[in-house]
Amino acid sequence: MPQNPDKIQDHVELFHQPEYKQLFQNKKEFENGHSPEEIERVAEWTKGWEYREKNFAREALTINPAKGCQPLGAIFAAVGFEGTLPFVQGSQGCVAYFRTHLTRHYKEPFSGVSSSMTEDAAVFGGMQNMIDGLANSYQLYKPKMIAVCTTCMAEVIGDDLQAFINNAKDAGSVPKNFPVPYAHTPSFVGSHITGYDNMMKGILSNLTAGQKKATSNGKINFIPGFDTYVGNNREIKRIAGLFGFDYTILADNSDYLDSPNTGEFDMYPGGTKLEDAADSINAKATVFLQAHSTVKTREYIEKEWKQEVVVSRPWGIKATDEFLMKLSELSGKPIPEELEIERGRAVDAMTDSHAWIHGKRFAIYGEPDLVYSVVGFMLEMGAEPVHILVHNSNDVFEKELQALLDSSPFGQGATIWGGKDLWHMRSLLFTEPVDLLIGNSYGKYLWRDCKVPLVRIGYPIMDRHHLHRYSTIGYQGVINLLNWIVNTIFEEIDRNTNIPSKTDISYDLIR
Numbered sequence: 001m002p003q004n005p006d007k008i009q010d011h012v013e014l015f016h017q018p019e020y021k022q023l024f025q026n027k028k029e030f031e032n033g034h035s036p037e038e039i040e041r042v043a044e045w046t047k048g049w050e051y052r053e054k055n056f057a058r059e060a061l062t063i064n065p066a067k068g069c070q071p072l073g074a075i076f077a078a079v080g081f082e083g084t085l086p087f088v089q090g091s092q093g094c095v096a097y098f099r100t101h102l103t104r105h106y107k108e109p110f111s112g113v114s115s116s117m118t119e120d121a122a123v124f125g126g127m128q129n130m131i132d133g134l135a136n137s138y139q140l141y142k143p144k145m146i147a148v149c150t151t152c153m154a155e156v157i158g159d160d161l162q163a164f165i166n167n168a169k170d171a172g173s174v175p176k177n178f179p180v181p182y183a184h185t186p187s188f189v190g191s192h193i194t195g196y197d198n199m200m201k202g203i204l205s206n207l208t209a210g211q212k213k214a215t216s217n218g219k220i221n222f223i224p225g226f227d228t229y230v231g232n233n234r235e236i237k238r239i240a241g242l243f244g245f246d247y248t249i250l251a252d253n254s255d256y257l258d259s260p261n262t263g264e265f266d267m268y269p270g271g272t273k274l275e276d277a278a279d280s281i282n283a284k285a286t287v288f289l290q291a292h293s294t295v296k297t298r299e300y301i302e303k304e305w306k307q308e309v310v311v312s313r314p315w316g317i318k319a320t321d322e323f324l325m326k327l328s329e330l331s332g333k334p335i336p337e338e339l340e341i342e343r344g345r346a347v348d349a350m351t352d353s354h355a356w357i358h359g360k361r362f363a364i365y366g367e368p369d370l371v372y373s374v375v376g377f378m379l380e381m382g383a384e385p386v387h388i389l390v391h392n393s394n395d396v397f398e399k400e401l402q403a404l405l406d407s408s409p410f411g412q413g414a415t416i417w418g419g420k421d422l423w424h425m426r427s428l429l430f431t432e433p434v435d436l437l438i439g440n441s442y443g444k445y446l447w448r449d450c451k452v453p454l455v456r457i458g459y460p461i462m463d464r465h466h467l468h469r470y471s472t473i474g475y476q477g478v479i480n481l482l483n484w485i486v487n488t489i490f491e492e493i494d495r496n497t498n499i500p501s502k503t504d505i506s507y508d509l510i511r
């Protein structure tokens with residue numbers, strides 16, 4: 001069905017045209033679909049406790065997972081480094097998914113290549129794909145580093161990346177001293193945060209090999225973790241600038257994922273120079289801004305780099321206070337007055353917002369560190385978590401989160417649902433309703449189904465623009481979070497009070 005070139009329509013309008021309506025009707029008849037009454041009856045049944053019990057008895061099926069796969073996190077980790085091309089040993093379709101997923105969130109091109117393994121590689125192994133792929137990537141795209149990870153296919157057949165890369169170097173695909181760090185990232189275990197961790201460890205161990213010096217360079221390293229808010233890297237840089245200490249972000253992907261439009265395409269705007277990354281082994285300390293997406297990297301740095309390692313997630317007032325005090329201790333410099341003033345502004349914004357958030361029952365889903373940080377902030381505001389769903393959970397995380405819940409009078413009614421998906425969340429929301437849902441864009445279907453207002457925080461956010469550009473950490477992050485949360489509550493109130501002489505008794509202009 002051709003578009004009318006004089007009036008190109010967005011899909012929202014296009015599919016309401018008569019020819020599409022007819023097409024959908026024909027499809028339904030062809031598929032012998034159920035009657036609207038039957039669909040309605042079953043839909044209603046799925047909202048009750050009986051269905052919830054069946055849903056939670058599910059073992060071998062995931063519906064709407066709240067996690068991504070390992071290589072997605074690995075290529076995300078790689079692009080913060082200068083001149084770095086992510087290279088995925090595996091099938092083309094997987095890599096197309098990672099690239100589009102990231103592009104839809106950031107509205108930026110995401111450059112990553114695959115070795116395009118097909119049936120022959122699945123049978124005989126993917127070594128020739130690696131040899132050809134590295135040679136082509138090096139010649140065509142002229143990177144300074146190629147960071148290799150895998151998809152499930154390469155892992156199932158047992159491709160040995162270290163051996164393959166050595167063989168590719170022997171075959172002359174890339175120069176012998178060209179950095180090709182790698183990480184095995186099988187997606188049938190772990191999630192995108194595991195892939196991030198594996199790749200970060202792989203890159204840092206490659207670049208810092210043989211670089212340890214007798215004296216410290218006096219810098220502080222920051223490792224953000226799988227943090228998708230580019231504003232957070234910029235906030236770290238701003239805070240470090242206010243303090244006036246030297247630092248290295250491992251790795252700064254803010255300009256890659258939010259690049260300026262100058263009219264010229266820059267394929268590699270990764271902000272961390274390879275020489276700075278190599279020298280990070282000589283820093284005074286490394287501060288991790290997430291815990292659960294950096295487990296192996298942290299173990300590696302603690303053991304091999306012999307420097308102080310700190311985990312600090314500065315979301316909310318208390319955690320930001322602790323973060324800044326730690327930076328003051330590490331740098332030997334006082335907390336800048338400007339940040340103290342910002343703190344006052346953040347506390348004022350919390351006070352202004354308090355009446356709207358205090359006592360609100362909420363559900364949340366997402367990655368462990370994000371969920372931990374948002375729950376901590378909401379407890380500061382007196383909100384009451386009810387359903388906390390973390391698909392890629394584990395015992396260590398759940399113990400840590402439970403301790404946070406136990407520390408607050410507002411955390412007593414929460415249940416942690418580890419290893420569950422968004423179809424489980426649907427049952428929870430119907431049987432035990434809440435005032436607010438916090439999560440990524442996939443919560444849109446829960447919003448529509450369960451009529452619970454959705455605050456979009458997390459990754460991916462594909463149906464709202466620009467949110468990734470803001471910071472969620474530090475005192476400025478407090479104000480941004482309040483903005484998203486309180487204004488979602490206001491929109492919901494407006495939606496429920498907008499029918500003249502029916503629901504508009506208190507249609508309120510002043511809040």
Ligand code: SF4
Pocket residue numbers: 069070071093094097150151152153187188
């Ligand atoms: S789960 Fe495995 S097969 Fe699926 S997209 Fe991820 S890497 Fe590819």
